Amino acid sequence: MIPVYSVAQIRAVEAQEISKRGEASLMKQAAAELASVAVTMLADRPGTEPAFVIGLIGPGNNGGDGLYALAQLQQQGISTLALQYADQVHADASAAYQKAGGTLTDFADGQNELLGASLIIDALYGLGYRAGSPLPSVPAQSYVLACDVPSGLDPETGVAEDNVLRADRTVTFGAMKSGLLTIDAPLVTGDISVADLEFDFSSVSPETQMVDEAAAVELLNQHRSWRDAGRHKYQRGVLGLIAGSDLYPGAAQLTAKAAVNCGIGLLRTHVPESIQPLLAVSVPESVPLDDQQIKEALSSSRRHLHGKGAKISAWAIGPGLDGRTPPTGVIAEVFASRQPAVIDASGLEVVPTGPSEQPRVLTPHSKELRMLLNRAGVKVTPDEIAQDPIRWTRWAALAYNAVVLLKGPTNYIVAPNGSSLVVTHSSPQLATAGSGDVLTGILGYLLSDGSLTGTQGLRTVPNRRIMELTACAAIIHGRLGRVTAEEGTVSASRLIDNLPKVMKHFGF
Numbered sequence: 001m002i003p004v005y006s007v008a009q010i011r012a013v014e015a016q017e018i019s020k021r022g023e024a025s026l027m028k029q030a031a032a033e034l035a036s037v038a039v040t041m042l043a044d045r046p047g048t049e050p051a052f053v054i055g056l057i058g059p060g061n062n063g064g065d066g067l068y069a070l071a072q073l074q075q076q077g078i079s080t081l082a083l084q085y086a087d088q089v090h091a092d093a094s095a096a097y098q099k100a101g102g103t104l105t106d107f108a109d110g111q112n113e114l115l116g117a118s119l120i121i122d123a124l125y126g127l128g129y130r131a132g133s134p135l136p137s138v139p140a141q142s143y144v145l146a147c148d149v150p151s152g153l154d155p156e157t158g159v160a161e162d163n164v165l166r167a168d169r170t171v172t173f174g175a176m177k178s179g180l181l182t183i184d185a186p187l188v189t190g191d192i193s194v195a196d197l198e199f200d201f202s203s204v205s206p207e208t209q210m211v212d213e214a215a216a217v218e219l220l221n222q223h224r225s226w227r228d229a230g231r232h233k234y235q236r237g238v239l240g241l242i243a244g245s246d247l248y249p250g251a252a253q254l255t256a257k258a259a260v261n262c263g264i265g266l267l268r269t270h271v272p273e274s275i276q277p278l279l280a281v282s283v284p285e286s287v288p289l290d291d292q293q294i295k296e297a298l299s300s301s302r303r304h305l306h307g308k309g310a311k312i313s314a315w316a317i318g319p320g321l322d323g324r325t326p327p328t329g330v331i332a333e334v335f336a337s338r339q340p341a342v343i344d345a346s347g348l349e350v351v352p353t354g355p356s357e358q359p360r361v362l363t364p365h366s367k368e369l370r371m372l373l374n375r376a377g378v379k380v381t382p383d384e385i386a387q388d389p390i391r392w393t394r395w396a397a398l399a400y401n402a403v404v405l406l407k408g409p410t411n412y413i414v415a416p417n418g419s420s421l422v423v424t425h426s427s428p429q430l431a432t433a434g435s436g437d438v439l440t441g442i443l444g445y446l447l448s449d450g451s452l453t454g455t456q457g458l459r460t461v462p463n464r465r466i467m468e469l470t471a472c473a474a475i476i477h478g479r480l481g482r483v484t485a486e487e488g489t490v491s492a493s494r495l496i497d498n499l500p501k502v503m504k505h506f507g508f
């Protein structure tokens with residue numbers, strides 16, 4: 001996991017490091033990381049030989065980093081040009097660059113060269129950015145590497161100017177900044193790498209933690225054991241899916257197919273009778289579950305939450321339910337159980353507020369979050385949610401005593417105690433009807449498998465583990481979006497087709 005800090009926290013730690021190690025040494029270290037990513041980017045993009053790198057140089061230390069990086073590229077034999085976009089630039093860095101044979105020109109005089117650049121390094125503004133900074137425009141299709149922060153993006157809030165310099169990659173220094181993950185940031189940073197400058201953050205608590213693919217693989221492996229190979233289907237995990245209505249017959253099928261393609265031990269489905277024949281054809285692996293069987297499963301689960309004897313080990317509630325009709329009594333009994341559940345879509349309209357013994361995760365998008373908060377008596381506008389998503393997601397977590405995943409380009413996972421995880425940079429192609437139902441199937445599967453939840457017998461799943469598995473589901477979903485988008489256009493059904501190979505990537 002990658003700890004995420006505010007700009008103020010990073011500035012404070014940076015000041016200590018500067019007093020210990022000196023500003024020039026830190027800047028050169030940052031510049032070396034920047035130059036090394038520039039070289040990788042040039043190698044990744046064929047047809048750019050001979051390479052020609054242009055740096056856009058701003059007035060502060062961000063511009064200094066850019067100049068030192070250009071100097072290093074110049075020394076490696078790569079042709080470069082620095083365009084000064086400020087009255088003055090960092091004096092020592094400028095001298096070092098010119099000593100390495102580089103040319104520093106006013107932006108106005110050299111901007112025509114931008115069309116011929118194989119790579120543009122954006123070193124205009126970093127942490128010192130203030131809203132309203134003058135920003136140059138670069139040709140469409142430019143290949144851009146941002147130094148620390150894309151210029152025009154506020155590294156504290158994640159709000160970007162309309163004419164922000166969108167990057168293909170961002171190398172950020174010292175630590176991940178909160179503003180690189182929220183609001184507009186995922187649309188403008190490209191892939192982010194954190195250049196480790198060996199800062200000492202031991203006395204600072206991060207604002208949140210970012211989960212990336214490597215962390216997800218580790219989290220998923222945490223409780224796996226060689227004994228897993230000996231499990232039968234009930235021990236591998238049984239998901240009870242309560243979904244579907246005449247109004248929305250498709251959603252239940254998408255969630256069911258997703259859970260099956262994840263490799264679930266057994267899927268039991270509680271859907272209206274009118275849908276059952278459809279499901280029998282589209283998801284033949286699913287086994288129907290009626291009200292009486294749910295009651296029996298709940299009764300047996302009081303003795304065996306997971307593992308041997310448990311008829312159901314986790315629940316997925318909501319995809320395609322008709323929110324206009326009140327839930328049947330049996331859903332209320334599931335909500336009152338101690339088995340983990342993911343609750344999505346119309347399930348969010350009926351999940352009870354207040355204390356609960358059920359380890360549960362609610363998965364609203366921002367409009368559903370507003371509805372959840374409204375139901376709990378909290379009035380909030382869409383703008384307020386957009387400006388402080390973690391705060392409002394936590395309100396919902398508290399009101400429903402649940403882990404809440406706020407979905408969108410950035411996924412926020414927040415527990416009632418205020419701890420949070422962030423998953424970002426998935427795939428914009430996931431914004432397609434039914435992709436949330438697929439996520440519910442993935443998460444339902446993860447919650448059902450005792451070797452992933454780390455629980456056997458009567459132990460309930462702690463919120464921390466629910467959060468981690470929720471983050472893993474979002475990561476798997478994000479990769480699914482990217483892999484599917486590489487092949488062509490994306491639909492929920494195409495996502496489901498790709499699940500087996502994506503699950504394999506995560507060790508399933």
Ligand SMILES: NC(=O)C1=CN([C@@H]2O[C@H](COP(=O)(O)OP(=O)(O)OC[C@H]3O[C@@H](n4cnc5c(N)ncnc54)[C@H](OP(=O)(O)O)[C@@H]3O)[C@@H](O)[C@H]2O)[C@@H](O)CC1
Nearest residue numbers: 014027060061062125126127128129130131132133148174
């Ligand atoms: N943190 C770390 O670990 C490390 C950080 N390092 C690097 O230092 C960078 C921070 O450097 P920095 O403090 O000099 O600020 P930076 O972003 O270069 O310049 C901002 C300049 O732009 C100006 N300006 C801003 N807005 C404006 C506006 N609206 N209109 C007009 N002017 C405006 C602003 O002017 P001022 O606010 O002073 O008036 C200032 O002069 C950081 O991002 C990273 O690259 C590494 O070297 C080492 C490790």
Ligand SMILES: Nc1ncnc2c1ncn2[C@@H]1O[C@H](COP(=O)(O)OP(=O)(O)O)[C@@H](O)[C@H]1O
Nearest residue numbers: 365407408409427428430431433434435436437
């Ligand atoms: N622009 C985007 N970039 C990345 N992911 C997105 C974007 N828009 C939506 N998503 C993801 O797609 C899924 C959509 O879920 P949801 O809104 O419930 O849709 P549906 O109800 O149609 O299935 C969520 O997992 C969300 O995080």
